[in-house]
Amino acid sequence: MMMIDTEQLTKTYNGRGGCRGITLQVPQGCIFGLLGPNGAGKSTFVKMLAGLHRPDSGRAAVLGHPLGRAEARRKLGYLPELFRFQDWLTPEEVLRFHGRLGGLSSKDARSSAFRSRIREVLELVGLSEAADRRVGGFSKGMQQRLGLAAALLLEPELVILDEPASALDPVGRYEIRSLLKKLRNKGVTVFLNTHLLEDVEELCDEAAFLYGGELLAAGPLHKLLGSAQDGSAGGMGWRFRLGGWLPESLAEVRDAAGDELSSALSLVESDPNGNALLSARVADREQAGYLVSVFVRSGLTLYEAGPETNSLEDWFIRMAQSRQGGAPQ
Amino acid sequence: MTMYMTATLKELTRKRVFLVTLILTLIFIVLFAFGVRELTGPSGLTPISSAERLLNSMVMLVLGLFFSQFLAAFFVLFTTMGTVTGEQESGLLLAVAARPIPRWKLYLAKWLGHAVWIAAYSAVLFVAVVWTVRSQTGIPLLMDEVLRSFGLFLWMPLLLLSLTMLGSVYLPMLGNGICSALLYGFALFSGLIEGVASYGDSHPAVGKFVLLTGLILPTDSVYRRSLYELVGGGDWAGLAISDMGPFSIASVPSNAFLLYSVLYAAVLLLLGCRAFSRKDL
Numbered sequence: 001m002m003m004i005d006t007e008q009l010t011k012t013y014n015g016r017g018g019c020r021g022i023t024l025q026v027p028q029g030c031i032f033g034l035l036g037p038n039g040a041g042k043s044t045f046v047k048m049l050a051g052l053h054r055p056d057s058g059r060a061a062v063l064g065h066p067l068g069r070a071e072a073r074r075k076l077g078y079l080p081e082l083f084r085f086q087d088w089l090t091p092e093e094v095l096r097f098h099g100r101l102g103g104l105s106s107k108d109a110r111s112s113a114f115r116s117r118i119r120e121v122l123e124l125v126g127l128s129e130a131a132d133r134r135v136g137g138f139s140k141g142m143q144q145r146l147g148l149a150a151a152l153l154l155e156p157e158l159v160i161l162d163e164p165a166s167a168l169d170p171v172g173r174y175e176i177r178s179l180l181k182k183l184r185n186k187g188v189t190v191f192l193n194t195h196l197l198e199d200v201e202e203l204c205d206e207a208a209f210l211y212g213g214e215l216l217a218a219g220p221l222h223k224l225l226g227s228a229q230d231g232s233a234g235g236m237g238w239r240f241r242l243g244g245w246l247p248e249s250l251a252e253v254r255d256a257a258g259d260e261l262s263s264a265l266s267l268v269e270s271d272p273n274g275n276a277l278l279s280a281r282v283a284d285r286e287q288a289g290y291l292v293s294v295f296v297r298s299g300l301t302l303y304e305a306g307p308e309t310n311s312l313e314d315w316f317i318r319m320a321q322s323r324q325g326g327a328p329q
Numbered sequence: 330m331t332m333y334m335t336a337t338l339k340e341l342t343r344k345r346v347f348l349v350t351l352i353l354t355l356i357f358i359v360l361f362a363f364g365v366r367e368l369t370g371p372s373g374l375t376p377i378s379s380a381e382r383l384l385n386s387m388v389m390l391v392l393g394l395f396f397s398q399f400l401a402a403f404f405v406l407f408t409t410m411g412t413v414t415g416e417q418e419s420g421l422l423l424a425v426a427a428r429p430i431p432r433w434k435l436y437l438a439k440w441l442g443h444a445v446w447i448a449a450y451s452a453v454l455f456v457a458v459v460w461t462v463r464s465q466t467g468i469p470l471l472m473d474e475v476l477r478s479f480g481l482f483l484w485m486p487l488l489l490l491s492l493t494m495l496g497s498v499y500l501p502m503l504g505n506g507i508c509s510a511l512l513y514g515f516a517l518f519s520g521l522i523e524g525v526a527s528y529g530d531s532h533p534a535v536g537k538f539v540l541l542t543g544l545i546l547p548t549d550s551v552y553r554r555s556l557y558e559l560v561g562g563g564d565w566a567g568l569a570i571s572d573m574g575p576f577s578i579a580s581v582p583s584n585a586f587l588l589y590s591v592l593y594a595a596v597l598l599l600l601g602c603r604a605f606s607r608k609d610l
Contacts, residue, residue, distance in 0.1 A: 050427040052610040070429040080423035086336070088343035100332040101428035134343075150424055 001064060003028050003158045003189040004049060009058035011044050012213070018044045019213040021058070026206070028157075031180060031190040033200035033221070036210035037320050043081060045210065046162050046193050050078045063158055074103065077156035079147045081163045081193075087136030091127055091146050092118055094135060095153055102154045121149040126175060140167040148176070152183075159183065160191045165199060177203060201312045209319050216319055225315055237308035238280050238288045239268070243301035245276035253278075256294045261287065279308065333442030341408070341446055350404060350450065357396070358457045362465065365389045369466040386466035391556060391576050393458035394482070398552050401451040401486040402513050409443050409493045410509060411502035417610050418502070426610050433602035440494055440598065447490055448483045455482045459559070474558050481555035481587075485548050488590060489513055491597040492546060498604040512546045520549035521575040536580065543582065547590040550582040557581045 004026035012018040019041030026032045036042050047053040048060065051068045065072035085094045095118045099109045108114060122128045125145040130138070135146065144167045151159055161180075165173040173196070180190050180203055194200060200207055200221070208218035217224055254262035261280065270276035282288045288305065295302050308314075341347045369385045377385070413436075416422040426432065459475065462468055492512065496505040519542035526535045543550040557578050 047610070052423065052426055054607065054609060070431060073427060073429040076427070076429075078424065078427040080420065080427070083420035083423045085424070086340065086421065088340055089336075093339070097332065097336060098424070098428065101425060101430050103429060106331060147424065 001028055002026060002061075004032075004060070004062055004191060006049075006060040007058055009045070009048060009060050010056045011048055011053055012056060017041070017213065019210060019215075022210075022215050024208055024215060024218055026189060026191060028189055029184065029187050030205040031184050031192060031203045033204035033207040034191065034193040034210065035197070035200060035207055035316060039212075040210040041213040042193050042210050043162065044213075046081075046160060046191075049160055049191070050076070050080075052080075075154075075157040077151035077154065077159040079144075079151040079159075079161045079164055081166075083143075083147055085135045085143065085146060085150075087134065089135055090132055091122060091135060091149070092131050094146065095121065095150060098150045098153055117153065121152050124152065124179060125149045126172075141169060141172055144168060145172070148179075156188065158189045158191065160193075162193045163195065164192070165194065165196055173199070197312045197316060209316070211320060221312075225312065236282060236284075238282055238291070239304075239306060239308050240278045240280070240291065240295065240302065241304035242276045242278060242295060243274055243303055244299060245270050245274045249276070249298065249300065253294055253298050253300070256298055257291060261291065265291070333438040334445050337439075337442035337446055346408060347446075351453075354400065354450075354454065354457075357400070358461065361389075361393050361396075361458065362461045365393075365462055365465045382466065383468065386462055386468040387560060388576075389466075390458070390462045390468065390559070393462065394455070394552075394556060394559070395576060397451075397454035397458050398482065398485055398548075399517075401447070401454060402489055402548070404450055405443075405447055405486045405489045405493060406506055406510055406513070408447070409490055410497060410506035412439055412443070412494050413497040413605060413608070414500060414505065415497065415502035422610055432606040432608075436494070436602045436605045437598070440490065440601075443490055443494075444487055447486050451483050451486050452479070455479055470559065478555045478559035481551055481558060484590070485551045485555065488546070488548050488551060488594055491594045491601070495597045495601040495604070498601055498608060513548060516542050516546040516549040519543070520553060523579045524575040524577040526579065539580070543586070544589070547582075547586070547593055550586060551590055553578055553580075554582045554587065 002025045004024065006022050006024045009022040009024075010018070010020045012020065017039070022041075022045055034042050034045070044053060048055050048067065049062055051073055055067065060067040062072040063075055086097075089097070092115075096109050096114070099114060099118075100106070104114065119128065119131070122131050125148050127142065127145050127149060130142060135143065138146065144164065148161070148164060151161065165176050168176060177199060180192070183190055184205075190203075192200065192204065204221050206219060207221050207224060209216045209224075250265070250267050254265055257265060261282070264281045266279050268277040268279050280288070280291055282291070288307075292302060292305055365386075368389060369382050411418075413422070416425075426435065456479075459470070463470055489509065493505065493509040496509055499505075500508060519539050523535060523539045526532065539550075560578075
């Protein structure tokens with residue numbers, strides 16, 4: 001079953017901003033990352049999934065139920081991006097209140113079983129020692145941990161987290177990453193909206209990229225990165241770090257490389273000290289080796305040569321830049 | 330619903346809203362009791378007549394209740410003007426509204442949570458003022474009339490609560506507070522104008538003006554009916570009509586108008602539930 005299934009989901013603000021025509025499927029039991037620069041429409045999309053925004057058009061189902069229905073939110077845990085809990089309550093009281101909002105009766109919310117569940121989630125997010133303190137005295141990171149505890153309280157099947165680690169220190173982020181992995185192992189689906197690409201790279205099985213309110217790419221992470229590496233022009237990317245570079249060197253190495261490879265060579269960066277970084281799209285390793293010999297024959301010093309590593313950050317920047325330039329994907 | 334009543338009580342007590350309000354209210358009641366004793370008690374120099382004492386008692390009763398409804402109204406305004414947009418802006422509402430509870434239920438629960446404690450505070454004010462005047466002056470009050478008046482006195486701030494909560498769905502916290510306070514002040518002002526106008530030959534336009542403002546926000550009309558019920562419906566209220574200036578009860582809102590106020594609150598609640606259900610948070 002798809003935990004999230006949207007079709008042409010659209011929400012704009014007086015015809016501007018928001019997101020348009022988002023068709024996306026999130027399978028059960030995975031960690032799904034939603035990526036995109038600021039203003040891409042990620043929060044609008046997430047808020048629609050959580051039932052906080054009403055879509056203008058399109059169709060969507062969360063946990064098999066139409067968007068906005070109480071049933072769709074019954075097994076959903078949600079951590080908003082910019083949220084606050086009641087300053088005047090303790091974490092235990094906040095969680096009991098959320099238990100009631102989640103459908104527990106007054107008796108159930110006061111039962112020993114639920115009290116131990118509250119203690120369990122507070123322990124899980126590292127807040128057990130602050131259980132009796134008022135939330136008003138909490139740091140932003142502690143508030144975020146409490147938000148996560150509230151999202152996990154009622155043992156949801158789907159957890160939507162909007163920037164869950166943005167206020168956390170490195171240790172906190174590591175703990176949250178470990179927690180999300182545990183959730184996935186228990187079969188919980190996690191939908192992660194984050195700017196922290198290393199989190200996505202380490203955690204996510206699948207990802208989607210939003211830009212300007214439109215979905216540009218979605219699918220398993222390794223395939224997304226692989227498709228970017230293969231590139232629209234075909235072949236593989238190589239990088240060469242060279243010394244002894246002069247302004248006329250590019251023309252010289254292009255002539256020496258021959259017709260087939262001259263257009264594949266491009267200058268990424270150079271400096272007045274004679275250092276340069278070149279990239280080339282080659283068919284195989286032999287062609288890359290041939291280029292190395294061309295550089296040496298041209299009197300250049302080769303410091304470094306190797307295939308381009310396609311990190312998520314590279315992919316993210318390339319996707320955003322290609323869109324800014326208007327190039328089709 | 331009970332969880333919101335409890336949550337609202339915790340908010341009011343832990344944010345010290347109740348503490349500050351009750352301390353200041355106590356100071357008001359003590360000063361009021363002192364004023365009542367001074368104005369209606371036996372004077373050392375010139376003994377006052379029974380009619381004069383009755384008039385003074387009634388003046389103090391009316392003034393006390395006038396100030397009390399003012400306090401109740403401000404309690405409503407300051408505690409509820411940010412109920413929706415204020416909580417939305419601070420982020421309090423996001424995690425709450427994502428829970429599987431229909432928005433209209435959430436809205437009604439919030440209304441009820443506030444209503445209980447607003448009614449409790451208004452009850453304290455009413456009982457304190459009426460008991461103070463009654464115990465110090467012996468003013469003749471009948472229990473059934475006091476109870477009718479009491480019910481209407483509690484109803485007035487609940488009308489204002491319905492309006493303020495509806496406003497909080499559309500307007501930012503401060504804008505809503507100003508808007509609701511101005512509407513409340515406008516209704517209050519029209520009642521005072523009518524009281525002043527009752528001295529001479531009242532211009533028909535004044536009556537229409539009062540009716541119109543009463544339709545826009547019936548708080549002052551309900552308050553005046555509450556007062557009318559308290560002073561016995563008019564057997565000896567002639568004193569009040571002729572001698573209380575802006576506080577006179579120049580016209581008494583009818584039962585039909587009270588019914589209108591109930592419909593008014595019901596419509597505001599319905600509109601609020603509908604608007605809140607459709608609002609993007």
